[in-house]
Ligand SMILES: CC(=O)SCCNC(=O)CCNC(=O)[C@H](O)C(C)(C)COP(=O)(O)OP(=O)(O)OC[C@H]1O[C@@H](n2cnc3c(N)ncnc32)[C@H](O)[C@@H]1OP(=O)(O)O
């Protein structure tokens with residue numbers, strides 16, 4: 001006999017039921033990333049209240065990671081885009097890498113393409129011949145920064161430079177001196193000159209050594225009032241959680257001397273997929289500036305994505321000081337320059353990121369839009385003047401140049417809210433709730449049988465076919481021609497209708513306490529047993545020639561049916577709605 005306590009009571013799932021199992025993957029090959037001893041860290045309490053300085057390195061770190069590096073035309077297109085968007089610091093290449101990059105720098109300078117408030121920057125290794133060539137490329141530039149780097153992490157000291165700490169520090173210090181010497185010799189007073197140093201692989205460099213190298217570089221450059229130095233601490237390879245990365249920034253920011261003359265810059269790569277968080281937390285930890293690329297282009301998994309970072313600020317009410325209002329144009333240009341497509345789910349820019357297919361999301365979005373309208377109307381404002389609060393949409397797609405059309409797309413996962421949204425958005429039809437349910441079942445049957453997406457045009461075509469016979473598709477028992485109604489002194493309505501019934505011109509008349517009930521009375525003449533259950537109407541447009549939409553729910557021969565009528569005259573619209581329902585019942 002079954003124990004009574006188990007009847008109707010399935011065994012509950014517990015932690016033991018879902019225990020994960022060890023794998024055979026070689027986890028022993030990997031060590032833990034070292035934590036930072038900074039128990040009095042302050043960054044978690046900080047908030048980002050203004051935009052950082054931005055540097056786009058699309059033309060350098062982005063470009064160096066492309067299968068097919070940008071041609072001069074593609075480089076120029078990218079440069080112009082970055083300028084239009086509002087970037088004020090743009091790393092335009094590695095001029096000592098070859099003639100293409102060198103010539104591009106020259107073309108930008110000689111072509112007078114650098115706006116007055118934009119500073120270009122160029123990268124070089126700390127090797128004299130490369131430094132000379134790099135500075136040479138900048139001759140005649142109004143404002144330019146030379147960016148020098150050398151790796152400082154233990155593996156690089158041992159494997160790449162095969163030198164001690166002091167020797168690796170000397171590469172940076174001597175390189176800085178050489179940059180200054182060549183800048184004096186080649187550029188003179190003609191160029192407002194800036195300097196940036198990066199201890200490459202900062203993420204794997206001991207903090208005390210990173211500090212020591214940066215201090216050595218500063219001793220040469222001598223930052224002071226009006227003479228800043230940019231110290232850029234790259235996550236050349238992202239290795240830790242964003243929180244540990246932030247700890248390292250707070251540590252460096254606290255320990256650097258001459259901090260007020262240092263622009264502390266963060267340059268995250270996305271190896272662990274957390275570059276955006278790493279950049280944001282580094283700003284909270286004291287960084288002043290972020291280097292990255294549009295849409296996260298760059299080495300391996302990419303540099304940090306400047307678009308996501310900027311839009312994250314925007315969506316929190318902080319002006320990113322970069323114009324993202326035409327995100328699709330930005331995207332198309334980046335795709336052309338990089339010859340790489342942006343993923344449909346890419347934050348803020350992908351094709352699908354403002355789209356919901358699933359029913360509960362669509363229902364909430366539709367209600368959200370309606371609530372926004374209601375709130376704005378109640379406050380005597382427009383929806384653009386009140387705080388954005390639409391479920392599942394972190395920002396208003398309109399703010400980045402998208403329309404509302406793609407916000408809801410219908411497939412087999414969709415519900416009534418989505419279908420109703422499409423009709424409201426495309427045709428201004430605000431279907432009553434029970435009619436939404438009725439029509440959504442018709443669409444659901446189509447998606448279940450055919451699969452795939454049903455486009456707004458297909459939804460409209462199904463809707464017309466179901467509820468609104470057209471001259472192209474004139475189905476149905478009854479076609480209304482004209483109707484005349486009058487009201488007698490006791491309030492009774494008399495209605496006379498000219499119609500084509502089963503292909504024969506027919507006059508029907510009836511009485512009732514309104515034109516609709518008079519029409520039901522008239523329909524009894526041709527054997528239709530109909531009763532009104534619900535009725536709503538609304539206008540479709542403003543002005544004298546406004547159309548009205550009437551929705552009628554009827555019980556017809558024992559079945560519940562909705563009908564719709566659209567006409568400038570509301571009485572005619574409601575009679576059409578009755579015809580729509582009656583025809584559907586007989587179809
Ligand atoms: C993390 C980053 O993104 S850093 C930027 C990386 N970007 C690029 O490298 C793109 C452009 N680079 C290039 O086109 C080429 O590397 C060039 C033309 C600049 C130099 O090419 P090459 O002269 O062939 O040298 P290569 O790039 O192989 O560099 C290796 C040598 O430079 C040394 N080196 C590497 N980086 C640095 C540096 N930052 N400072 C000083 N020396 C360096 C290496 O130790 C090695 O020296 P060795 O030959 O004595 O062992």
Ligand SMILES: CC(C)C(=O)C(=O)O
Nearest residue numbers: 149198200201234236
């Ligand atoms: C040159 C530096 C800043 C770099 O690109 C990196 O470390 O990723």
